[in-house]
Amino acid sequence: MDSSLLQSLLDAIGNFIKGIFSFSPMIGDLVVMGLAAVVLMTVAAVSFMYLTYAERKIVARIQDRIGPNQAGPFGLLVPLADGVKMFTKEDTTPTKADRWVYNIAPLIIAVFALSGYAVLPFAPGVVGTALNVGVLYTIAIGSGAIVAIIMAGWGSNNKYALLGAFRTVAQLVGYEVPMILNVLPVVMMAGSLSFIDIVYRQTSFNGNPGIPFILYFPLSAIVFLISGIAETARSPFDLLEAESEIVAGFHVEYSGMKFALFFLGEYVNALAVSIIFSTLFLGGFAGPGASVLGPVWLLVKVAAVFTIFMWLRGTLPRVRVDQMHDMNWKFFVPVSIINVLMVMILGKIFVPTEQIAALSGTGLVVGHGGQAVIMFVASIALGAIALSLAGRNARAQRIAEERTLATRMAENMLASNRAVATGK
Amino acid sequence: MQQLLFILFSVIILGAALMVVTTKNLFHAALFLILSFFGVAGFYVLLEAGFFAVAQVLVYIGAISILIIFAVMLTRGMQSMTPRNSQAVTAAVVCGIIFVVLLLVFQPAIISIDFSRVISTSTARQLGGIPWANDPAFTSKAVASTMTDDYIRAFGNALTDPSQYAVPFELASVLILLALIGAIWVARERRPFEILAERAEISRELAEEEAADAAAAQPAPAPTPLPEAAHATATQSDGH
Numbered sequence: 001m002d003s004s005l006l007q008s009l010l011d012a013i014g015n016f017i018k019g020i021f022s023f024s025p026m027i028g029d030l031v032v033m034g035l036a037a038v039v040l041m042t043v044a045a046v047s048f049m050y051l052t053y054a055e056r057k058i059v060a061r062i063q064d065r066i067g068p069n070q071a072g073p074f075g076l077l078v079p080l081a082d083g084v085k086m087f088t089k090e091d092t093t094p095t096k097a098d099r100w101v102y103n104i105a106p107l108i109i110a111v112f113a114l115s116g117y118a119v120l121p122f123a124p125g126v127v128g129t130a131l132n133v134g135v136l137y138t139i140a141i142g143s144g145a146i147v148a149i150i151m152a153g154w155g156s157n158n159k160y161a162l163l164g165a166f167r168t169v170a171q172l173v174g175y176e177v178p179m180i181l182n183v184l185p186v187v188m189m190a191g192s193l194s195f196i197d198i199v200y201r202q203t204s205f206n207g208n209p210g211i212p213f214i215l216y217f218p219l220s221a222i223v224f225l226i227s228g229i230a231e232t233a234r235s236p237f238d239l240l241e242a243e244s245e246i247v248a249g250f251h252v253e254y255s256g257m258k259f260a261l262f263f264l265g266e267y268v269n270a271l272a273v274s275i276i277f278s279t280l281f282l283g284g285f286a287g288p289g290a291s292v293l294g295p296v297w298l299l300v301k302v303a304a305v306f307t308i309f310m311w312l313r314g315t316l317p318r319v320r321v322d323q324m325h326d327m328n329w330k331f332f333v334p335v336s337i338i339n340v341l342m343v344m345i346l347g348k349i350f351v352p353t354e355q356i357a358a359l360s361g362t363g364l365v366v367g368h369g370g371q372a373v374i375m376f377v378a379s380i381a382l383g384a385i386a387l388s389l390a391g392r393n394a395r396a397q398r399i400a401e402e403r404t405l406a407t408r409m410a411e412n413m414l415a416s417n418r419a420v421a422t423g424k
Numbered sequence: 425m426q427q428l429l430f431i432l433f434s435v436i437i438l439g440a441a442l443m444v445v446t447t448k449n450l451f452h453a454a455l456f457l458i459l460s461f462f463g464v465a466g467f468y469v470l471l472e473a474g475f476f477a478v479a480q481v482l483v484y485i486g487a488i489s490i491l492i493i494f495a496v497m498l499t500r501g502m503q504s505m506t507p508r509n510s511q512a513v514t515a516a517v518v519c520g521i522i523f524v525v526l527l528l529v530f531q532p533a534i535i536s537i538d539f540s541r542v543i544s545t546s547t548a549r550q551l552g553g554i555p556w557a558n559d560p561a562f563t564s565k566a567v568a569s570t571m572t573d574d575y576i577r578a579f580g581n582a583l584t585d586p587s588q589y590a591v592p593f594e595l596a597s598v599l600i601l602l603a604l605i606g607a608i609w610v611a612r613e614r615r616p617f618e619i620l621a622e623r624a625e626i627s628r629e630l631a632e633e634e635a636a637d638a639a640a641a642q643p644a645p646a647p648t649p650l651p652e653a654a655h656a657t658a659t660q661s662d663g664h
Contacts, residue, residue, distance in 0.1 A: 098449075098451075100452075101451070101452075101455070131474060132474065132576070133474050133475045133478050133576070136475065136478045136479065136482065137478050139482060140478045140479075140481040140482040140485075140486060141481075142486075143481070143482055143485065143486025143487070144481060144485055144486065146486065146490060147455075147458055147485060147489060147490065147493075150490065150493055151455070154451060154497065162497075166494075169490060173486075173487070173490065176486075193475075193576070
């Protein structure tokens with residue numbers, strides 16, 4: 001793909017800086033890498049600021065009110081006001097809290113959340129580091145943040161914080177499983193763990209079909225989206241850290257800047273999940289038109305996905321913690337495993353081109369479009385079967401519950417009648 | 425540059441490992457263990473095996489460390505545990521012996537560190553400039569040829585090829601399945617009759633213990649009151 005405008009611009013800046021440090025190329029490299037990291041972090045942090053503003057406005061509109069509009073025109077300076085508020089709050093530390101653990105936990109969450117941006121491609125050739133295991137790196141970063149949550153819960157010297165931390169960790173670790181299982185079909189189709197290869201597979205460059213993976217695996221995309229929402233502990237899965245439940249969970253003892261870092265970690269994670277979803281399933285920076293428009297297409301896709309996140313937050317009630325675990329282990333994981341098996345088998349039977357059939361020796365050649373249609377139909381069929389089975393199961397459970405409730409009520413009435421009769 | 429990174433990661437790993445075994449707070453020990461796992465991941469990156477570095481973070485830090493932390497937190501008396509036990513001296517002696525044995529096995533490597541190669545900026549794929557054995561198979565040329573950029577594919581092929589490592593892979597998955605089934609069985613929801621049976625057994629054991637205690641405590645005070653009791657009953661029967 002020809003290099004985009006953004007890549008040429010960044011290359012020019014990089015070469016200029018390396019020219020300054022031409023006496024020692026090692027220092028020049030380090031300075032350029034440091035500058036790139038700072039730019040990435042600034043992009044993530046500034047988007048976090050205005051994401052909070054967008055979220056408050058959109059959720060307000062869904063709830064039929066206006067949202068913040070006093071600080072600055074249309075409330076655009078609200079993030080700055082929030083920042084000032086966070087800075088000037090008193091920085092408390094509970095007594096007998098483990099000082100090191102308590103103070104380092106928010107740092108670690110922020111670091112891990114921001115490190116996830118290093119492998120995301122923003123335009124052709126514009127990526128922090130072109131890791132060939134990018135997808136796995138993203139998931140490993142997500143699991144690194146879990147350690148920070150335990151540290152926060154334990155370091156607060158507060159029973160409720162510890163319990164909240166345990167439950168949050170159970171949720172996060174549980175929803176990693178369907179997340180990884182649903183990335184597998186994408187990785188299998190693209191043949192690589194690198195985000196750049198996955199994006200190129202969804203463009204029409206160099207013989208690739210221009211079909212985004214959401215048209216191949218809609219079920220995987222939906223389950224991945226839901227797991228992503230649960231991973232970042234956003235509504236409707238925020239039972240464990242909402243202010244009105246378990247006293248705000250693991251960050252109850254944090255105030256001021258440290259709480260701001262937790263807040264930043266949550267929103268930066270949510271934005272990272274949106275970018276990852278757009279890259280894996282919607283095609284990332286691919287889009288019609290010149291490759292100059294790459295970042296614009298990515299922005300449009302990420303905005304759409306994040307709007308879906310905010311929409312779900314504004315409309316759905318919270319999921320109870322046992323319902324959430326039920327849904328995960330009894331529905332998502334089996335469906336994801338069957339999905340992976342199905343994609344494996346169908347991918348071997350129906351191959352897109354002659355060359356791939358020759359490589360593995362078997363396969364009906366149906367072309368890229370044919371393969372996409374077959375995978376799409378199979379995915380939808382699996383989703384329909386799974387949902388109907390789950391619905392039948394839920395109805396049977398509800399009927400059983402109502403029956404036991406009715407019998408218990410009848411027993412109570414009989415007992416009270418008997419008591420009244422003998423009492424007289 | 426590579427040597428600098430090697431020294432940095434070594435300091436992290438060894439320092440964190442030292443803190444794991446010497447710190448008094450068990451939770452801090454678990455956190456230092458996590459730090460040393462990060463250092464090992466860094467080593468994997470130095471060896472240009474990125475997949476294994478990320479897998480190390482994902483598995484060790486993302487799963488095993490969390491398990492260790494949960495186990496530590498559910499231990500009673502965690503704060504007051506002393507870091508020493510009575511076998512510390514024996515353990516130190518055995519570790520010293522193993523260290524000396526390993527030093528003798530790697531003897532040619534330690535003696536022939538070529539310091540001119542240590543601070544090089546080449547992309548040689550050897551760890552820290554040390555030729556790890558005099559065996560020509562371990563020289564940098566041989567190592568460089570096995571870790572090509574396609575190593576993930578080779579790894580996948582090795583895991584599923586019946587002539588390579590497919591059998592250990594399947595055995596490992598069977599082992600994990602056994603552990604999973606065991607965990608679910610141990611932590612299963614008990615039915616009412618099972619709960620009642622367990623309670624009956626516990627109360628039976630407690631009653632047996634109490635009977636054993638009472639029988640053990642009986643013979644001591646028995647002899648002395650007997651003559652007086654016999655005398656008392658004799659006088660009472662006389663009084664009738």
